[in-house]
Amino acid sequence: MGQLPTSLAVADLNGDGKADLAVALYAWGVAVLLGNGDGTFQTPVDYGVNAESVAIADFNQDGKPDLAVATEGAVAVLLGNGDGTFQAPVGYGEGRANSIASVVAVSDFDGDGDWDLAIADDQTNAVSILKGNGDGTFQPPRYFAAEHRGLALTVADFNRDGKPDIAVANADSADITVLINETASPALP
DSSP, X not given: OOSOEEEEEEEOSSSSSSOEEEEEEBTTEEEEEOBOSSSOBOOOEEOOOOBSEEEEEOTTSSSSOEEEEEETTEEEEEOBOSSSOBOOOEEESTTOTTXXXXXXXXXXXXXXXXXXXXXXXXXXXXXXXXXXXXXXOBOOOEEEEOOSOEEEEEEEXXXXXXXXXXXXXXXXXXXXXXEOOOOOSSOOO
């Protein structure tokens, strides 16, 4: 691919029953490689979104996989066409000073049935949550404190209460921040 891959996600992006790859290419773009079903992939198609991390989910509930890409100060969402191609990126969460989104994860944090986004930032001390509207759009971010330079993020139910929590790996403090989901079901205010 000629660039530095920093993240990848796997899904059947064109509905042919074969695993495909979406690859974030550091400071370059996000590339989609359609699978041939034999462990090989077709030539990458680059979508030119400055990428740090990529995640896949059906954000607009049309049965077609979409992409969320962590990028400088924001997350870009590329809605899928169902054939392995994607629409132009739409940015969310832009404008926070000195912000570089390093990783994006997907979960239904508020239990309303719509996919939400969690973004770790490697320049600030926050994790942001963007609540999904279920139509492929997202509300403005809500920020939650973490240590400086969150470089990795994962989602799991750490306290076994049925709600997804977040763990963030912090580069500068060499530790992990765990954010327990205290959201009342079914939705954030």
